[in-house]
Amino acid sequence: xxxxxxxxxxxxxxxxxxxxxxxxxxxxxxxxxxxxxxxxxxxxxxxxxxxxxxxxxxxxxxxxxxxxxxxxxxxxxxxxxxxxxxxxxxxxxxxxxxxxxxxxxxxxxxxxxxxxxxxxxxxxxxxxxxxxxxxxxxxxxxxxxxxxxxxxxxxxxxxxxxxxxxxxxxxxxxxxxxxxxxxxxxxxxxxxxxxxxxxxxxxxxxxxxxxxxxxxxxxxxxxxxxxxxxxxxxxxxxxxxxxxxxxxxxxxxxxxxxxxxxxxxxxxxxxxxxxxxxxxxxxxxxxxxxxxxxxxxxxxxxxxxxxxxxx
Numbered sequence: 001x002x003x004x005x006x007x008x009x010x011x012x013x014x015x016x017x018x019x020x021x022x023x024x025x026x027x028x029x030x031x032x033x034x035x036x037x038x039x040x041x042x043x044x045x046x047x048x049x050x051x052x053x054x055x056x057x058x059x060x061x062x063x064x065x066x067x068x069x070x071x072x073x074x075x076x077x078x079x080x081x082x083x084x085x086x087x088x089x090x091x092x093x094x095x096x097x098x099x100x101x102x103x104x105x106x107x108x109x110x111x112x113x114x115x116x117x118x119x120x121x122x123x124x125x126x127x128x129x130x131x132x133x134x135x136x137x138x139x140x141x142x143x144x145x146x147x148x149x150x151x152x153x154x155x156x157x158x159x160x161x162x163x164x165x166x167x168x169x170x171x172x173x174x175x176x177x178x179x180x181x182x183x184x185x186x187x188x189x190x191x192x193x194x195x196x197x198x199x200x201x202x203x204x205x206x207x208x209x210x211x212x213x214x215x216x217x218x219x220x221x222x223x224x225x226x227x228x229x230x231x232x233x234x235x236x237x238x239x240x241x242x243x244x245x246x247x248x249x250x251x252x253x254x255x256x257x258x259x260x261x262x263x264x265x266x267x268x269x270x271x272x273x274x275x276x277x278x279x280x281x282x283x284x285x286x287x288x289x290x291x292x293x294x295x296x297x298x299x300x301x302x303x304x305x306x307x308x309x310x311x
Contacts, residue, residue: 003030005042006292007059010049010068013279018047021281025289045292050074056081064295066288067305068279070094070146071226073199076307087291087301090145091284098196098224098277102140102150105222105248105270106159106192110136114246114268133158139190141183141206142225143169143176145303146277147196162186187214192222199226200309209234218245224276227252232263239266250276 006022006029008015015033022031032038034051040058048055049068056062057080067075067088075086108114112128119126136159140151143165155161155173162175164186169176177186183206187193193215197203207221208231215221221244223230232253238244246268254261255274263269291301 003028003042004044005030005032005038006045006047007032007034007037007043008047009034009051009055013049013068014281017281018285021285022047022288025285026292029292045295047288048075053078054080064291064301066291066301070277071198072305073226076305085295085301086305086307088303088305089279089284089287090303091279091287093280093283094277095146095149098146099150099153101224101250101272101276102194102196102222103153103157105224106138106154106194107157108248108270109192109220109246110159114270134160136160136192137162137190138192138194139164139186140174140194140196141186142196142198143171143174144196144198147194150194150196162190183211184214187211188216190219191216192220195221195223195229196225197229199228204228205231207231207235209237212238212244215244217243220244220246220248222248224248224250227255236262236266239268244268246270248272250274 008018008031019031022029037043041060043059044061044063046062046065047068048065062082062084065075065081065084065086067086070088070090072086072088075081110133111130115126115128138154138159138161140147140161140163143151143163148169148171151161151163151174152171161173162177163169163171164177164182166178168178195207197206206229212234235247239247248270249263250272251274257263257271263271287302294301
């Protein structure tokens with residue numbers, strides 16, 4: 001009898017590292033890397049990141065899909081995926097990496113590093129007196145399993161932090177807001193706004209021209225969630241006009257960002273290639289294995305996604 005199989009697909013993750021880590025947890029599992037999948041009827045589990053259209057249609061006995069990351073928008077809108085449990089990864093390494101990226105981006109603005117970078121290019125000694133971190137108001141949109149720890153880390157550093165989420169959260173040092181009024185308050189009150197909201201039908205285009213206009217003149221935007229949360233033409237216009245003082249962008253509507261895209265040459269923009277938080281197989285494999293064990297027992301997997309909510 002053939003082994004129970006898992007199919008792996010990702011254009012950016014290392015299948016060898018995942019094979020080693022997951023085999024250590026579940027040595028009986030047959031780990032197959034697409035497109036070399038053998039008999040598709042033997043595949044019970046899928047571990048994937050952004051598989052191509054139609055990918056799931058050939059697996060008649062699929063029992064669980066695990067997304068290689070926290071954002072699952074690429075899975076919940078598909079028409080080739082039959083109703084099976086979907087789980088997402090949320091290992092401590094991902095949380096730490098996201099928090100470190102947000103701390104970097106926020107601190108870079110708080111300590112006026114872009115001013116010094118520009119002065120260095122001009123060969124000028126430019127002094128800007130540092131401000132107390134408590135004077136700097138940071139708004140974090142999204143207080144979930146990545147946004148919550150990032151907001152808490154900023155608060156521990158001494159920033160004045162507010163957060164916005166679908167439901168009220170209790171996070172030490174973070175003032176929680178909900179609803180449209182709460183969103184507008186944070187946008188107008190913060191000098192640095194961090195976007196960590198999951199992409200859903202409701203949140204797509206969350207930050208458009210009207211929302212950018214609510215932000216303080218010279219405020220900064222950090223987006224490390226999904227590109228489609230922000231209206232890119234409106235963002236470019238706000239940066240070009242000087243209303244927005246800068247943006248740190250790790251995600252985009254189209255990825256990789258085309259070489260001809262206006263954002264590459266828009267002033268005061270820092271671009272990183274979707275690396276704010278990545279999954280480390282050695283740590284995350286335990287969660288993947290536990291989800292498989294739970295599904296075998298007829299139980300829900302860890303970090304189960306609710307397709308109607310989109311996360």
